Ligand SMILES: N=C(N)NCCCC[C@H](N)C(=O)O
Ligand SMILES: O=C(O)CCC(=O)C(=O)O
């Protein structure tokens with residue numbers, strides 16, 4: 001559970017990425033990184049990731065190109081409108097996103113992992129693609145696709161680090177669990193309070209995220225993401241250039257039998273600037289059956305499962321059906 005943290009730790013993950021053969025547990029520097037990952041997941045549920053190896057050009061580029069898209073006239077943006085008939089892929093205008101039943105002061109483009117129609121059975125039909133990309137800026141599709149590949153790899157390595165920290169098998173989340181992650185990436189635009197929004201409008205209502213691990217690529221010049229500690233105080237995730245803000249999701253709580261719990265967070269853009277952020281949601285496989293793992297049951301609660309199992313696709317569709325004002 002979140003402690004009374006007053007800041008969000010910064011973790012340099014480069015030692016986890018430097019060995020192409022895998023993570024070298026005998027390296028004392030690696031060991032230190034793993035300890036930090038465990039402590040951050042356990043006490044805060046959030047940490048900054050630096051030393052991730054993803055080029056600044058790509059990280060800034062996807063934000064700039066997304067910003068150029070959000071600057072287009074609404075009519076143009078609505079050409080790629082998200083609905084229940086587009087597999088929940090595409091653009092959603094201001095106030096049409098809902099979090100915890102409240103309308104959010106943000107607009108977004110959602111892109112999920114693409115899959116062959118039929119591959120996930122009847123429930124999978126809800127999410128059948130393809131992703132919808134705009135004609136302008138024409139480079140958005142290619143940049144986001146490159147970004148998705150890079151972020152999936154990074155998420156996988158951080159997830160391995162979290163498991164290794166307690167001495168688990170590094171591939172515990174591979175295969176049927178998250179080896180074929182049904183990831184989502186969202187480009188999000190939050191108007192400044194001088195713009196379309198009224199002052200202090202909630203950009204994204206307080207919530208936890210659904211999946212395994214989330215990496216947020218946020219603008220450098222606006223502080224808007226806030227993370228709640230145990231006393232209920234909101235701790236700002238002040239942008240640190242060159243980092244991602246990483247947090248854990250609901251499914252990691254179940255898999256880890258409560259060792260790690262997601263932390264409530266929200267977004268309020270009180271600045272006069274339009275803010276862009278791009279969370280990458282690293283999720284279980286679409287059809288994953290998520291239940292407390294033996295390894296974590298031994299580490300928590302004396303081998304007893306504290307949570308019932310969940311089929312990720314069912315959990316997801318129940319959430320997503322309530323995420324939009326219009327379909
Ligand atoms: N597949 C996933 N993870 N979707 C999460 C999107 C976030 C929706 C919204 N902010 C909410 O939290 O309700
Ligand atoms: O924009 C952000 O910084 C985070 C957004 C978020 O929490 C979400 O979309 O789940």
Ligand SMILES: [Fe+2]
Nearest residue numbers: 207208209265
């Ligand atoms: Fe979130």
